[in-house]
Amino acid sequence: MKKHILTSKYLWLLLSLLSIVACNEPDDVLADYNVLPAAPEELPALTAGSANFSKYVAIGATFTAGFTDGALFKASQQNSFPSILAGEFAKAGGGSFTQPMMNDNFGGLALAGTRIQDPRLVFGGAGPVSLESIIGPVTVTTDIALNNPTGPFNNLGVPGAKSYHLFYNGFGNIANLPSAANPYFVRMTGATPNASVMDLAMAQNPTFFTLSEIGGNDVLGYATSGGTGVDQTGNSDPSTYGNNDITDPTVFASVLNNEVALLTSGGAKGLITNVPYITDLPHFTTVPYNPIPLDGATADFLNSASAYGAYNAGVQQALAYLVSVNAITQQIADAELAKRTIHFEASETNAVVIMDEDLIDLTAINPALISMRQATEDDLFVLPAASFIGTEAVPNNPQTVNGVAIPLADKWVLTPEEQAAIKTATDAYNSTIEGIASSNASVGLVDLKGILSQLASTGYAYGDYILTADLVTGGAVSLDGIHLTARGYALMAGAFLDAIDANFGSNFAASGNIPDASMYGTNYSPTLQ
Incomplete structure (x- = not known):
């Protein structure tokens, strides 16, 4: 066998070369060949502009609360769009942000041990199914008669609330259940059971507010009940919680103007959203007419x-x-x-x-x-x-x-006639909302309608994802077909930050302080407890 012997002369040369390489950092080597790494982009420092986030209060309904997969639960509240916003506001002088947290990740509500709202939905392999069909029976531990949290709460999102409910005294009084009170708001009123949502908001002297999806529930109950104006208990009194009639646009206009006037009366600035065409949601577009x-x-x-x-x-x-x-x-x-x-x-x-x-x-x-x-394709x-x-x-x-x-x-x-009634009311609500935003320098508008329309048509580019309004696979709308996923709420929070930048001179987007889509999922595991 022939031997290869490394002579001392060549060994010395090899060691010299190794010593030269060892002394060079990668950047030095690249510089020798006139190739320099790209310098990281220097972003400007974050500024709040004319907005004051020291006391942020979120007023609204299910989207504000973080409702997802047919329920409210701890993880969904942590990923609510106001919670995401508060995290960004904290970088620009924002204060603490308290939510009326649920007791578990099952979702659902109980009243003195009796279940009154079911747990969340989960993905069952082919579509949405109940959580209990996957993991078996659960005990709903959030009991509105036994263990309500202590406020005050910055997040005053009340699932199911309509525009005029925000001024109702007694809307959070457990004695008024089930016809004239909301079980989720019962959890927020504490020692003042007859206080209204607006009472609780103004008691905190907000410096910044979001008034979101007001008007959505004013048509949603009518839509989810198939265009029936009376709920399943036969309740037809328009002043009560369970009524499904479309709110008269004149009533809506009066109520919303009063809400915005009150919120801005102390110098606070804020954002309101317009109302999307809810019939674009997968709750209404998934089931075919000819199956x-x-x-x-x-x-x-x-x-x-x-x-x-x-x-x-x-x-x-x-x-x-x-x-x-x-x-x-x-x-x-x-x-x-x-x-x-x-x-x-x-x-x-x-x-x-x-x-x-x-x-x-x-x-x-x-x-x-x-x-x-x-039926036809128009139904x-x-x-x-x-x-x-x-x-x-x-x-x-x-x-x-x-x-x-x-x-x-x-x-x-x-039917097409019922869809037309929803659209007519929605257009009237939006006319009021857009008029308020355009005439008040303290109020900016978030185009929630435009976002949903784009999700339902071409899809919406967000981070590395294209979100759509398709059930299960679209990424934006949760398993109940109405409310958003965590990623959908992060998208919504980003739209709010853009509106703050545009209206109040902040620079959340330019400074890179926007929600990262990859940090927010689209599906909660059945094992999340």
Whole structure:
């Protein structure tokens, strides 16, 4: 075998080279070749501008509270947009920020040991499911009769609150449950159970405020109940907590103007948000109008005279009668017949049958001709309909399938007419909101409507992510299809900071003091307790 011997001469040369390299830092070597590393960008120091964050108070509803996945819980509150904002404000003179923390990460509420609100939703592999379906029964430990936290609270976000509820005395009094009080606000009032949200806010002498999503719940209850103006208990009093009617825009305008006037009366500055088109949310866009699979034999039966064939013939006869007595025109009759004719086929995509109160009432002519039709792509279905459509009203009786043999009740669907009512009210609310912001130098506007519209259409670039309004996969909207994920709330906080920069001369964005998207997740684990 031939040996390779390193002579002393070459050994000395190698050691010399190693000593030279060892004495050089990477930057020195790069400099020798005229390549210098890029200098880190020097950002300006943070300034608050004309804003004073020493006493920040957040007033609002579910988004302000941090509601996520159908519930409020500790982790969701820590990731609420006001909490994220307060963390940034602390770098610019902001004070402490106290929230009415829940007792656990299950979510839900109890009243003297009896559950009154269910725990949060989690991802079950195919879609949203209840937490307890994954981990088994849990005990809800946040009990509004036993263990409420002590205020005052900087976060006065009250899930379910409408615009006019913020001035209600007794809205947080446990004695007024369930019709005239809010269980989440009961946790905030402490020794002053009849104090209003605005009372608690002003008692803290805020220097800066956010008044967010006011107006959202003024249409949301109507929307989630399928356009029914009365809640499930039959409550139709517009002054009470459970009422689902759309708030009159005139009432809304008066209330909001009074709220902003009060909040700014001591010199505080703040931000308000406009109201998004809530029908862009996945709670209303996820369930298809045509999810019914049928074979040929079943479709033929449904179309026969013993099923919907008789209904179709009766509608045609009733409309012909109304034309003959000049009650309606032939053109109206033709359009109504086209809407109401029910027809199925051998297909995976048959449209469901729904009740529609905006159809011509024909029951005076024939009581069997109830106001029903097949849905179209213009109808929107509430998310819970996904687990109801296709079930049997009478177990083991395929002739009682909901959405096929039995039309879906009004609470499951938003018809175009109901959607138009929501949009009309939302536009009126936004006119008021934008007028307040444009006429008051102490108030800036956050375009929450624009953010949701972009999430629902093209998607919204945030950090390294493209967020959309798709359920589960979009990253912005939580499993209840209405409220935001932690990342969605961080996006919202960033929009607030941009608005503060634009309106009050701060430089949160330019100084790099904005929420990092990668620090906020989109899904809470079922094991989070």
